[in-house]
Amino acid sequence: MEEWRGMPVVKAIAEDVTARMEVLAKKDIVPTLAVVRVGEREDDLSYERGLTKRFDSVGAKVVVKVLPVDVSEEELARVITECNEDKDIHGILLFRPLPKHINEKAVTELVSARKDVDCMTLTNFAHTFAQDGQGHEPCTAQAVMEMLKFYGYDLTGKKAVVIGRSMVVGKPLSMMLQKKNATVTMCHTKTVDVAEVCRDADIICAAAGVPKMVTSDYMSEGQVIIDVGINVVDGALCGDVDYEAAKEKAAYATPVPGGVGTVTTSVLLLHTVKSAEEV
C-alpha cells in the first residue's frame, strides 16, 4: 500500500497561496480570517492554534474575537456584523456549538456568505449542493478532494462510497465526488450491510466518527481508502479505518493522524485567500 499523507498537499497549497498572496500584496491586501470564539473550549483552542500556525506560515492573518460564555445574542450578533463590514477581514470562522441561550442557526446566518469560508450558511450549503462553482465548500470535505487532486486520482466512472451523512462532511463530499463523475453511494447508520457496499467500491471515504469501523471485511484489493474520522481512543488519535488492515489490502490510504485532517486548515486558508481576491 502507498500512504497518501497530508503534508505534501499542505505544501503544494502553501506554494499556490504564496504566489497568489504576492499579487494581493501589491494591492496592500493581506488575507485575514476572523475567528469568533465564545468561551475557552479546549477543542476550539486547539483548532485555533493549528490554523493560526498555518496562516502565520504564509504570512496570512488571523484575528481572534473572544467573547465570554455568557455573552448576549445581541453582542455576538454585533461582533459578526462588525466582521462582515470590516473590509480588512476576508473570512469569518464562528466556533460552534454556541452556548444554549443563543439561537445558533439565526446567529450563523448573520455571517455574510462571501466571508463564510467554512460553509456554515444556507447560501453556501446551496452552492455546495448545486456544485455550481460558487461560494465556499466545507473545509474538511474539500480537503478530501484536494488530496485526490494532488495524488492524481481520476474519479470519472469510479464507484465511491461515503460513510456518514453529516452536513459537514458526508453530504457535501458526496456532491463533490459526484461532480467529478464518480458514482456515489451514501451509507449511514441505517444501511443494512455497509461492509458489502464498501467491498464493491473503488474508493471508500469514511466519515462516520466510529473508531476503526472500516475493518478488513469492508475492503477489497486495490482500493483507495480515505479516512476522514478523528477519534480519541485511550488517549490516542485514530480514524474510522483499521489502518493495519488497509495496509494489507488497499492500494492507497490516508493515515490518521497525518492525513486529511492535516489539510483542513490549508483549505480554510485557500478560501480566505480566494475571498480576499474577490474583494
Next chain:
Amino acid sequence: MEEWRGMPVVKAIAEDVTARMEVLAKKDIVPTLAVVRVGEREDDLSYERGLTKRFDSVGAKVVVKVLPVDVSEEELARVITECNEDKDIHGILLFRPLPKHINEKAVTELVSARKDVDCMTLTNFAHTFAQDGQGHEPCTAQAVMEMLKFYGYDLTGKKAVVIGRSMVVGKPLSMMLQKKNATVTMCHTKTVDVAEVCRDADIICAAAGVPKMVTSDYMSEGQVIIDVGINVVDGALCGDVDYEAAKEKAAYATPVPGGVGTVTTSVLLLHTVKSAEEV
C-alpha cells in the same frame, strides 16, 4: 406487477388539502398561487392549464401574470417583488427558462423563499440539501415521496438507485430518500454500468430524461420501479422505463402517463396551502 398510479395519491392529497382549506377559510384565507409567465411557450401553457385545473378542483386560486417575451429585467423584477409583497399571494411559480436577455439566476433569487413553492431559490436548495424540515422541496421529487408514502413503502434499509443528477429531481430526490434511511446510489451519464447498479437495488428511480433506458437488463425480480421521465417519442408520451419489461419483473411500478407526473401539481398545491397556513 402491481401498478402504482398517481390518481389515488392526487385524491388523498385533495382530501387533506380540503380539510386544511376549511380551517383557512375561517380566517378568510384562500391559498393563492401566482404564476409568472414570460411569453406563450406551449410547455408553460400546458403546465399552467394542468395546475389551474388542479387548484380549481379544491377551490384554491391561481393568478397568472403574463409578460411579453421582450419584457425588461426591471419590469419582471417589479412583478416578482409585487407578488412577494402581496399578502393575498402565498406561492410564486416563475416559468423558466427565461429569455436570454434576462439574468435568470438573479431574477429567480428575487422570489421570497417562503413563497418559492417549487424550490427555485438558494435558500430552498439549502433546506432540501440539509433535509431540516424547513422550506419547500422541488415538486416532482416530492411527488415521488408522496407516491411512496401513499403506497406504504418503507425505505429504511433499502437500496435505492437514482438515475440522473439534476437539481430539479435527481439530487433532491437522493437527499429525500436518504432522509428516509434508504442507502442511495446516484447514477448519471458517467456511471460505467448503470444496469449492474440498478439490478442490485430494491428501488429504482429513473429521472434521466432518456426514453425507455431502463430495460429488462436493469431490473431484477421484485423491485419497485419509479419512473420520473416524461419523454415524447413519435408523438406519444413515454417514461424512462420500458414499462412492458417492468410488468414482467417488478413488484411495483409507476406508469407514464398516469404516474408521478400526475402528482406534481398536487404537491404544488400542498406547498401553496402550507405557505398560506404560515402567514
